[in-house]
Structure formats: C-alpha cells, structure tokens
Amino acid sequence: xxxxxxxxxxxxxxxxLRHSVLWxxxxxxxxxxxxxxxxxxxxGFVEGKLVAVISLFVDKPTAVARFRKFATHPNFQNQGIxxxxxxxxxxxxxxxxxxxxxxxxRLTAGAxxxxxxxxADGAVFYKGDIAYSRFMMKLC
Numbered sequence: 001x002x003x004x005x006x007x008x009x010x011x012x013x014x015x016x017l018r019h020s021v022l023w024x025x026x027x028x029x030x031x032x033x034x035x036x037x038x039x040x041x042x043x044g045f046v047e048g049k050l051v052a053v054i055s056l057f058v059d060k061p062t063a064v065a066r067f068r069k070f071a072t073h074p075n076f077q078n079q080g081i082x083x084x085x086x087x088x089x090x091x092x093x094x095x096x097x098x099x100x101x102x103x104x105x106r107l108t109a110g111a112x113x114x115x116x117x118x119x120a121d122g123a124v125f126y127k128g129d130i131a132y133s134r135f136m137m138k139l140c
Contacts, residue, residue: 002046004081006088009043011036014053014069021071031069042088044072044081051076054085058096065093065101065139086116094139102136110135 011033018031033039035057044052052072058065067089072082093101102121105113110120110133118135125132 002079004079004084005045006084007043007045009041009050009053011039011041011055013043013050014041014055014071017050017053017071017073018069021073022069033068039068040089040092042085042092044076044085046076046081052081052085054089056089056092058093058098060096063097063099065096065098067093067101067103070103082112090116090137090139099138099140100136101139102134104132105135107131107133 014036015028015031019026019028023030033055036055039055039057041053041055043050054067054070056065056067067086070082070085072085090101101118103113103118104125107124108131113135116137118137120133121136122134
C-alpha cells in the first residue's frame with residue numbers, strides 16, 4: 001500500500017505541477033494567481049515526491065472559501081490522493097468558519113466533486129475549449 005502524506009506547501013511549490021497537469025500548453029506564469037500568497041496550499045506526497053496540489057482561499061468578510069488549481073499528476077490519479085486533498089481543504093474551510101465552499105471545475109471532473117456533495121451552480125463557461133462550471137457546497 002502506498003503511503004500518502006498530506007501537508008502544507010508554499011505557493012511556489014504548486015507551480016510546476018499546476019502547469020504540467022492543468023495548462024501545459026500555456027506560458028508558465030499562466031498558473032500563477034495574483035493572490036497566491038494569501039492562499040493555503042496543500043500538497044500530496046508519495047515517497048517524498050509532490051504528486052498533487054490544491055490551493056484554498058478564504059474570504060473572511062463573506063465567510064466563503066474557494067479552492068483553485070487542484071492538480072494530480074496523471075500517474076497518481078484514481079489512487080485516493082485527490083480525495084484526501086479535497087477532504088483536507090473542506091476541513092480547513094470549516095475550521096475557518098466559512099459557510100460555503102466553491103470552485104470552478106472542468107466538467108470532466110464534475111462527478112468527482114459531486115461525490116463530496118458539491119453541486120453545479122450556474123451556466124457552463126469555457127476557458128479556451130475546456131468546459132467549466134461552478135461547483136458549490138454549503139458547510140453549515
């Protein structure tokens with residue numbers, strides 16, 4: 001059985017995986033977020049190697065949290081690492097007393113988010129030729 005370690009990482013630590021998994025055809029800086037330094041970044045490690053990342057941003061005035069740039073290396077998908085990362089972020093959002101958690105997700109990942117109780121909310125939109133929807137869940 002593979003041992004998975006989930007731990008905080010820096011925004012900078014997320015960039016290579018974000019780029020290679022999510023937007024390899026875009027310039028490297030495309031995966032940087034203007035508010036990366038305000039985020040809580042979490043990594044999934046297998047045998048010391050970073051194989052999955054997710055970034056959580058909490059808006060305290062509205063008590064709403066958003067996660068972004070969720071990426072798992074293709075060789076490590078469907079092994080429960082993403083599930084552990086998302087559970088970690090849901091827990092962090094709850095600890096921050098947020099009432100709602102959301103993300104903009106590729107439609108191809110919709111069933112994954114639905115397993116956590118998230119629901120599509122709003123119209124489908126596109127980033128390039130990739131279809132997205134907003135997925136949301138109430139935390140209280």
